[in-house]
Amino acid sequence: MGGQLGFMYRQLTFKPKPIPSSTRLDNKVAIITGANAGLGLETSREFISHGLAHLIIAVRDESKGEAARAELLRNVSNDSCRIEVWKVDQADLNGIVAFSERVETLPRLDIVILNAGVKYLNYEKSPSNHEMNVQVNHIGTSLVSLLLIPKLQASARKINAPARLTLVGSEGQFWCSFKEHSAPNVIERLDEQAAFPPAMERYYTTKLMTQLWTAELASRVTSDEVVITTVNPGLCASSLHRHDSSGALNFFLKIFAWTSEQGGHCLAHAATHGTSYVHGAYFSEQKKTEPCSFSTSSQGIKAQKKLWNETIDLLKKECPRASLTQFDKP
Numbered sequence: 001m002g003g004q005l006g007f008m009y010r011q012l013t014f015k016p017k018p019i020p021s022s023t024r025l026d027n028k029v030a031i032i033t034g035a036n037a038g039l040g041l042e043t044s045r046e047f048i049s050h051g052l053a054h055l056i057i058a059v060r061d062e063s064k065g066e067a068a069r070a071e072l073l074r075n076v077s078n079d080s081c082r083i084e085v086w087k088v089d090q091a092d093l094n095g096i097v098a099f100s101e102r103v104e105t106l107p108r109l110d111i112v113i114l115n116a117g118v119k120y121l122n123y124e125k126s127p128s129n130h131e132m133n134v135q136v137n138h139i140g141t142s143l144v145s146l147l148l149i150p151k152l153q154a155s156a157r158k159i160n161a162p163a164r165l166t167l168v169g170s171e172g173q174f175w176c177s178f179k180e181h182s183a184p185n186v187i188e189r190l191d192e193q194a195a196f197p198p199a200m201e202r203y204y205t206t207k208l209m210t211q212l213w214t215a216e217l218a219s220r221v222t223s224d225e226v227v228i229t230t231v232n233p234g235l236c237a238s239s240l241h242r243h244d245s246s247g248a249l250n251f252f253l254k255i256f257a258w259t260s261e262q263g264g265h266c267l268a269h270a271a272t273h274g275t276s277y278v279h280g281a282y283f284s285e286q287k288k289t290e291p292c293s294f295s296t297s298s299q300g301i302k303a304q305k306k307l308w309n310e311t312i313d314l315l316k317k318e319c320p321r322a323s324l325t326q327f328d329k330p
């Protein structure tokens with residue numbers, strides 16, 4: 001059952017489960033962005049309980065990260081997991097480069113979950129003049145993904161097994177028109193205040209962009225080295241909704257929302273389930289499923305390539321420090 005009715009039905013009838021106890025993460029190193037709260041924190045907890053050796057909580061506010069680290073240390077049984085808090089603000093492109101340089105110093109990197117995200121219902125601009133949902137959910141996430149791929153590839157070669165990269169999307173990809181895709185420059189159009197739509201449309205659009213970005217990235221990276229997936233964690237109660245005090249949302253959260261822990265199960269599943277056959281897959285309700293029809297249509301594939309090229313051009317211009325040569329080919 002599709003559409004909003006199908007969504008409500010699935011929220012009520014499906015309950016995400018923890019990953020199986022047979023999934024072991026011993027010796028593995030993982031990075032989870034936005035892991036100081038919500039789904040990222042819960043995924044951290046789950047990974048640690050499966051034997052993870054080294055976790056990097058990548059956060060924009062290190063004091064929140066330290067509080068999360070203390071909470072994890074208090075509540076987890078695997079006291080051999082090394083937990084570190086590293087700063088990364090997805091509104092600061094040069095800061096992302098510094099973060100990726102630090103990542104290069106790790107002995108290995110097995111799993112990355114790009115979970116950090118925002119939902120702004122009003123127009124706000126980032127310091128580099130991009131609309132905030134676009135800045136954090138698309139531009140920042142895209143740059144982190146590009147800069148961490150080489151480390152994931154090097155680790156995969158070292159241990160002769162593919163590493164994992166999971167980007168957190170949303171079912172919202174099904175619920176936006178993304179009419180901006182036909183603008184001469186999509187990101188420039190999305191940055192215009194006059195183009196900012198009411199309600200959730202912009203947040204959903206940036207999550208559709210995550211779907212398109214993941215598909216293009218997966219087509220450019222071999223699954224022998226990095227298995228790339230995207231995941232819909234479902235509607236979950238978390239601080240994502242902090243800028244949205246509408247009665248409708250509160251009603252939806254009360255009736256339909258899963259807990260952050262259940263959303264965390266979805267992330268943990270998408271980042272560990274299967275091997276090369278899930279490369280490029282969209283997961284929802286803990287199974288590989290079809291993304292929205294726009295993303296696989298000829299229009300959607302055109303938009304995917306256009307968005308890729310625009311994003312690479314923007315990153316080269318606004319962040320010349322970032323080495324993107326691996327992704328230069330058309």
Ligand SMILES: NC(=O)c1ccc[n+]([C@@H]2O[C@H](COP(=O)([O-])OP(=O)(O)OC[C@H]3O[C@@H](n4cnc5c(N)ncnc54)[C@H](OP(=O)(O)O)[C@@H]3O)[C@@H](O)[C@H]2O)c1
Nearest residue numbers: 034038039060089090091115116117170235236238239240
């Ligand atoms: N909850 C849902 O219903 C739902 C549904 C579908 C998809 N998702 C997706 O799931 C992911 C996690 O969301 P959540 O529900 O766990 O929300 P959350 O509790 O608000 O967590 C979001 C995380 O992203 C971080 N973040 C925000 N702006 C950032 C920036 N500029 N740089 C780096 N980190 C930044 C936040 O840090 P601060 O704490 O410092 O703000 C926080 O750690 C998001 O990508 C969201 O879009 C959530």
